[in-house]
Amino acid sequence: MKKIESRENKWFKRLNGLKLKKNRDKEGVFLAEGLRFVSEIPEEQAVEAFVVSEGFSAAHDVAIYEKKAPVLCIPDGLFATLCDTENPQGILAVCPKLDWDETAVFRKKAPFFLLAEELNDPGNLGTVIRTADACGADGVFLSKGSVDLYNPKVLRATMGALFHIPVFQDRSLEELSVKLKQERIPLYAAHLQGKDYPYDLDLRQSCAFLIGNEARGLSEQAAAYCDQWVKIPMPGRAESLNASVAAAVLLYEVVRQRIK
Amino acid sequence: MKKIESRENKWFKRLNGLKLKKNRDKEGVFLAEGLRFVSEIPEEQAVEAFVVSEGFSAAHDVAIYEKKAPVLCIPDGLFATLCDTENPQGILAVCPKLDWDETAVFRKKAPFFLLAEELNDPGNLGTVIRTADACGADGVFLSKGSVDLYNPKVLRATMGALFHIPVFQDRSLEELSVKLKQERIPLYAAHLQGKDYPYDLDLRQSCAFLIGNEARGLSEQAAAYCDQWVKIPMPGRAESLNASVAAAVLLYEVVRQRIK
Incomplete structure (x- = not known):
């Protein structure tokens, strides 16, 4: 020593x-x-x-x-x-730093992914990664302008999940959306103006969800990369959800559909 | 001025x-x-x-x-x-301080509630209240030993939801469980040792969920007050969820079942 x-x-x-x-x-x-x-x-x-x-x-x-x-x-x-x-x-x-093989991630059977645009809150990002890990998601992709994965507050909130699930940082959402199209993986935007509920989608197939920044939501540009906008129902009075809660609702709908 | x-x-x-x-x-x-x-x-x-x-x-x-x-x-x-x-x-x-009428809350049609035992993290508690509000839950009950609802960090994380949804503090979980039994409202514990998934329950009826402390989970005593233990599936590698994520998964299953 x-x-x-x-x-x-x-x-x-x-x-x-x-x-x-x-x-x-x-x-x-x-x-x-x-x-x-x-x-x-x-x-x-x-x-x-x-x-x-x-x-x-x-x-x-x-x-x-x-x-x-x-x-x-x-x-x-x-x-x-x-x-x-x-x-x-x-x-x-x-x-x-962890070095995940992106090609391997796309080669999985019916993979499901979470993409996030400019998540800024360290606790939110860590919680998103922890939840994605619990759900068995195949990867998390972070856009440029997100808080650093290796920020100590992010690490703490992951509770170690970053060792289990591939997380890719500083990604171009445009390039990712092209890649997803090539792989025939539909990209769903969590969007207040979406018409379909996540419950209406067939998530037993490959799928990817894109969630937006905590305060601003998804940028118009990022929303346009998506194949379909999806609305998380809010029958109560709150008009928005915490970003990590929105991610959890979407990822757990995948779990629910696949568990049967 | x-x-x-x-x-x-x-x-x-x-x-x-x-x-x-x-x-x-x-x-x-x-x-x-x-x-x-x-x-x-x-x-x-x-x-x-x-x-x-x-x-x-x-x-x-x-x-x-x-x-x-x-x-x-x-x-x-x-x-x-x-x-x-x-x-x-x-x-x-x-x-x-807000002064909600508990009797009125129980008089709602098929009400659903969230109960929390000793939530300590202000961000978690605020997020739980915001999510419960978005879901249209009828009330949130906090046990003794929870962080104060009026802590500024809690208030901020609620994003104003505390003005919409009745939150009751410093409650005895034992007394609450008796009250719920009288009202024939089943109390489900979010518990790692639960056997049923939330998807297996009929949540179109009145229901209440009890979630535990961030680090310790539910105490044995509190778990014993519940009618049934419910397990949130974790097909991935993380062994637990953030408390506000666990609450969101349960509350959104109520929303999903009731939306149809």
Whole structure:
């Protein structure tokens, strides 16, 4: 176990830099934070290093982590400055970003996908990924202008689901819509002006849903890429749904139809 | 328009105190924050006072607010200290807490309800209320130990839905389960060990769902109050759902069954 004592340490500076997207992008790594999240890291997922606080290393056997990757130990106060949570649990992992095979995803039998345009709220994005994973969706595609998948708040809200389900970032919705057409996968827009309910669609076949930004909904341009607009019924008085709730209603309709 | 200049002003001190639940409880009022939220206040909802920042009063015609209640004007810096958001919009309303008639709620035709045990996350609770409102649910009941409905983060996530749908706080789940039995309304628990899917239930009849705490799920005690445990299918790899997503899947199954 390597000890780091100071803010001036090169490793510490690097870890601290990884709080910023630009550095995560440059290095192609991210920080997985917390005991629960670290325990969700699959066997086959590479880890470059684990970082623990002194308090954590005193209370836990870090040998199990050392089997997989080098462990760095940092004083509690310094460790806390690396973390997004108020009460850090004392462990994080430096992981290479996930690299999913998009071709394989399209080769699945009757795949179903979720596409999102400019999701901005980290909690929403993480929840969408967690829900898509629970539903057994085959992939999530995020447009340019979405919050970063590797933002710590997004990671936390996924509850580890990002290790299970392929998520593709910075995608052009136009190119994706062309690809979906080629593959004969209908793209449904969640749209307030849609006429059909999701319950009217045959979702046992391949399908993809596009949901819009939390505040603005779908852009006109993005809505035009879709084959059909679908309306989630709102018989009550609220005029819109939280984006992660809208995604859940659509994805669970796929589950319902396929379960029978 | 009354001007408030100092932190020592009695009104300012009172407003500042309303950030705390104990003061909201003592006075029976809450702060509705932001232009969007204030615009959601229904005609029939009483407002004790509006509070605006100097910047807001320079840019907006506050006469429309003065028709309904006195308007207090506060310097921008002081105003910001009253707000939960980082970029306050310059307006808030002091409103008496909502007082719904529970008897009326049970008298509805085939009512459906959501009950929640110790929801702790403000965003989750607000989203649950917004979703229940969109679904046309007849009421939301919160157990003791839930986050306060009038917490500013909860209010924001409701997007104004709390003005539309009756929400009852600090309820005993045991007493509620007795009441539901008397009214012959089946209470379904969202439970990982449930056997039936929500799709197997007849939800065109009166019904109520109970969801558990974000981290712990339902307590054994609360689960025992329920007539039937219901399992939300998770054909993918995630082992649980966000609480507001679980609520949405259940409430939208009611909508789906009733829409036909």
